[in-house]
Amino acid sequence: MAKVVVIGLPGDDQLYLADIDAGTVQPIQPPSSGPLAAANDLRKAGGTVVKDVDLAVAVSSSEQVFSGVFDG
Numbered sequence: 001m002a003k004v005v006v007i008g009l010p011g012d013d014q015l016y017l018a019d020i021d022a023g024t025v026q027p028i029q030p031p032s033s034g035p036l037a038a039a040n041d042l043r044k045a046g047g048t049v050v051k052d053v054d055l056a057v058a059v060s061s062s063e064q065v066f067s068g069v070f071d072g
Helices: 033-042 062-066
Strands: 004-008 015-019 022-027
Touching: 004 033
Parallel strands: none
Antiparallel strands: 004 015, 015 022
């Protein structure tokens, strides 16, 4: 299974490509057509799109993650 994830955050139009094996995250140009473009359009309209990820949590700092904080 590939360990590459496309991430979009609320309030940020940018998409990011996280390569887990390489330990990198970089901005990517949002696609103008195709399934990823359709998913991005849903996201921009307020929807949430999840595929092949079973846990994703946004927190305000890495310190929160290491302290076990999980705000609901």
